[in-house]
Amino acid sequence: MLEFQTSKYRMLQLYVAVKDIAPEAIDTIILSHAHSDHYGGIFDEEDGFSFPNARYVLSRVEWTFWMDQPDLSSLALPELLKQRTVQLAQNCLTRLQPKLRLIEDGEVIFPGIAAIPAKGETPGHSAFLVCSKGDAMLVVGDAWPHYRLTPEHPDWLTAFDLDPEQTVRTRRTLLDRAAEEKLLVLAYHFPWPSLGRILRRGANWSWEPVEYKWPGHP
């Protein structure tokens, strides 16, 4: 399973190369939501598909929101940025449509990979629980935007949160679950490699990153 963040696309390419996985071998890409920093890498520099054989998975709620005149009027962002966000999402989703599988809240996408509703920033934003051989990893997408501010101050919002109250509920629910179940977490906006665990700290939480070494480095 892969999810993309434009700013880390180079690293993703590197990861794919290190692991010796051909782009043609990627058959499914699961998208957390339709913000361009989370799907940018699916198109290459010539605007073709980076992974030509991949099909895509996205929440039906997310699809409907972006394709049906989305209302971003509550966001304190420049009008041009809002228009551009909508335009990019609609262009992307229109191109993906023939390759797209829309899923319902909580749907099991494949055995071992389940969607978890994580709404707030966008109406159909999803997190994912990936289970394999007794291990589990929680993929949070944009539900947690910052490695210190989110666990320590989960009620501090970003300018992109369309439903502030739901955003905070989602953050707290996922933080609680990650800490309780001691889940490995993949949080794209956290420092590379964006992997770690959540610890309970009184009423709030803290982030414990996993130690990461580049392959071949001591």
Ligand SMILES: [Zn+2]
């Ligand atoms: Zn986002």
